[in-house]
Amino acid sequence: MKSYLYYPGCSLKGMGGPYEQSLFSTFRKLDLKLTEIPDWNCCGATAYLSVNGNMAIALAARNLAIAEKDGGRDIVAPCSGCFLSLNKAKASLKEYPELRAKVVDALGRANLQYAGTSKVRHPLEVLMNDVGPEALKKLVTKPLKDLRVVPYYGCAILRPYEVLGDSHTPTVLEELIRITGATPVDYPYKGRCCGGMLTSGVQAVGLRLAEILLEAAKKTEADVIVTTCPLCHYNLECYQDHLRKSTGKDLDIPVMYFTQMLGLAMGLGEREVGVDRLLRRPMTVGVTA
Amino acid sequence: MSESEKPRIGVYVCDCGLNILGVVDVPAVIQYASTLDNVVVSREYKYMCSDPGQDIIKKDIKDLKLNRVIVASCTPSLHERTFRTTVSTAGLNQFLFHMVNIREAVSWVTTDKKKATEKAKTLIKAGVMRVTLQEALEPKTEPVIPEVLVIGGGIAGIHASLSVASAGAKLHLVEREPSIGGNMARFDKTFPTLDCASCILTPKMTTLRVHPNIKLYSYSEVVGVEGYVGNFEVTIEKKPRYVNEDLCIGCLKCVEACVYKDARFPNAFDLGLAKRKPIYIPFPQAVPMRVLIDPNDCLKIKLGKCKMTCVESCEKDAIDFDMKPERLTVKVGSIIVTTGFKPFDPRRKPQYGYGVYPNVYTALEAERLLSPTGPTEGTPLLQDGTMPKSVGIIHCIGSRDENTNVYCSKVCCMYSLKLAHLVKERTGAEVYNFYIDMRTAGKGYEEFYKKLLEEGVKFVRGRVAELTTAPLSNAERGKLILRVEDTLAGYVRRIPVDMVILSVGLEPQNDAQELRRMLNLSCGKDGFLIELHPKLAPVSTATDGIYIAGACQGPKDIPDTVAQAGAAAAEALALVHKGMVEIEPYAAVTNEDLCSGCQICVGLCPYYAIEYDAEKKVSRVKDVMCKGCGVCVAACPSGAMDQKHFRDAFVTAEVAGVI
């Protein structure tokens, strides 16, 4: 039984609740253990780095230091944004020894040490590398036949840390979709930014980005969009009504997490994977709650 | 060293204007030198390498009967040869001379006058102690085989071959494709004159074909090189054409008669854009005009079963399915490498959709589409057979990019302009050129750019970030959309086109590394073969007798390629003319009394210059083959191996002088 540390980040318990739920239920089924990092703090996302550079790194590093105390298990950060922030802190501390000295000192005051040894990983990569396609295939008992899925990676899981291979031509999400029995569609914007915090800050721009993504998704005649990040999920899912009113376009399409898709294919019920908590229920043909 | 003669050393310290005098206290140094053992005279002069300077040395050798000379001045790589000549003109063996570097090693690396003077003194002392022990040696001369090998039959190889051959020397040209012509044979027109490439190339090709001094080995590769300058032994492997070259007359009846009624297999000359039969010629002007059979496509060779209508049709009985690869050796005095380039593979930049979206071509493929002998007979058509109404040409694909190749490939701006002109002329389409900088340095090149500016081609200064087929408007439907920042106008633009041409950069050939190792050549960071000196020796290499020319040395256009080819030919001809080559006598030499016969040296020698005498149980150096690298000397556990002019005793004396 493989065991990981779990970094939820500020979204997984709230907006990204269905993600956490489906992550837990699928990992349990795959016999992977997740232990939440004790008293973790916010990773800083993009906001903190815009205000104070050094503190932003220290903020994220605190989580890495706590993880090290735990003894070397890999950290699973399901939110792509957190995945990026934590890895960025790790990279910055490796690259800038002056900064590292300051952060190590600051962490030391809270009785924490930092050696830069914890690995921060995304559950999509963990599934494909640690469990592997063969093992996953064996556990698919209710293949999602006839389901057409848009593989939407978003940007943070692809860039700048190319853990899924060349950021221009990623294929793991499509692979996972095929493993579940569904069909990935050809999607031109699989790595294009969803707008991140723009829907909150500069709504006109954020909405336009979401509109482009949704319109292209509708064009593929897919049944559902699958995402890897709660912020992408929010941007794609929560403004479809608003957009219909402002543009007149029908952009209704269910959006779910890849862990939910996998869970359903592995025979978990809709409530177990939190499908009931989505705004639109994906019509996953042939699956019952 | 002759023990009867006591050493009489002359020390000459050069001021080098102010280069040395400005930092080193030269008067103090010559004063010090005169106190050293065996030093008979110690002088200072403004410019030792000048005629009067050299005369001083010559006079002293005569008048003072000097038998050793030291010059303390610049680096030996500049003037060691000069002073060795000076000394030998005065009747003293040139290897009784030693040069001490007090410029690049002293006055040019410090401003501390005291330290510089001390160091100069120390180095001269060391030099004096060394030269005391030096022995007279005679330079070896080796006869030069008056034949030349040229590897690669593109425009560089063709021009070099014709230059060498027309001077009366014999040469062997090895080309791995079935025909010579290289990449230039694929072009439609050449910039800036818009000459038809084949029209200017084929006359040279036919001259070569009939030249009595040139032996052409087509469809052959160099597989082994041994020897050294003046005496190379090269092994060539002739790949089987399955057609006897001496009998075939190139009538092409066999191609017509082949059981495959339609051409089915991608033709390499057309970069896969056109098809050929298993029996074929690469292009209509091929030299030699001889057919060949691809063993992977031919039914008879692959499956053993075929009607063999080709054999039936051949009046000369030239087809031979039992042909095997043939190896032969040639002996030459010098080698010219003209193996050319390969275009950058745009699949390494997936952003541009090559191989994914239709109608995205590389520049070389575009040349084939524009060529009258190409798959579309000169009109660049879309894959559905229609004419494009808009074409985008994207510069700098793979070049000037930290992610692929950092260097600029030099020729792409010019060929992109040429392609723009030709495409517009043949199709009337709207043509866009997307560039970062317009690099048109060359005779007539800026004028060519000016001409293009007036032809209605749309120039957008901006590097295209990606190609997409996802439309954001009706006009974009079904097109290839280029997203680019027009940096001059100051707007991000989306430009839909029907066809995209990628101006790919130039890279070394796939097997450049393999080949250069065979020849003992070095390459730069970018993989291109490296010249001896970037300014003053662009076609020579660190390996005597091997010259490089053309794109294998770095991206360049045809005029520069031809110029380099001529230069390399001249170097090779110099060797042929001189008839002999002087080799520095730094060979290793075995003290057979000390040799234990362990043979460690034999295995280590990179030039296979040591042989083991099983009878006497000693290892002996073949003086002629030894390049003086010193590896055996360092490795010899019993100290039996020593190196002439770099004897252990000399080196320890020099070190003792420093300490």
Add this chain to the structure above:
Amino acid sequence: MNVSRTVKYEEELDADFANEIAAMPGGEKIWDCIQCGTCSAICPVSVYMDKTPRRIIGMIRAGFKDEVLSSVSPWICTSCYSCTVECPADIKITDIMYSIKRMAMEQKTYRRFVIPDIEDEFVKMVWKNGRLSEAKMGMKVARKSGLRNLISMVPLAWKLSRRNRLKLFHTERMANPEQLRIVLNAMQEHPPELHVKKPGVVPTHHHEAVTT
């Protein structure tokens, strides 16, 4: 008709500005920019910026400090890192955008608009609780974006809270936020900006995967 004169004199430019940015993490290669415009072309939001990323880099190098620090461009940047990945000169443009934001915040030269204020609130909330409460943050944002906006978000907020995805009255908080504050306080003893030794000293290629 109003005409204005826009020549820029050397005295008005800040010659040190480029060096300042180059000395901040990620700015090391700013001098290598060949102004190709790939960054602007790949950026999904460059068409909304008042100055495209390429232009911002050009202006930094020339010393147009005021114009750059008051531009909205860096605030629209979503940190998608496309520019950083595509840049043929390996310039970490995203990091430079962050540097501009931090400088603008510190020197208060940014124009008054929503995003910097939101980010300030973010930092305050993290200081207080160690984590973000989405609902609280959302309300702050909505308030700053105007009443109409706030009202239009209500149906969505309701739907989400019904599905237990928006905890309207819950504050997400660490058990011991004090532990975090110790670390943040310690960092505050240093100047907020890290100045890397010299431009070009730390050229780690960003393609290095961190986890593998």
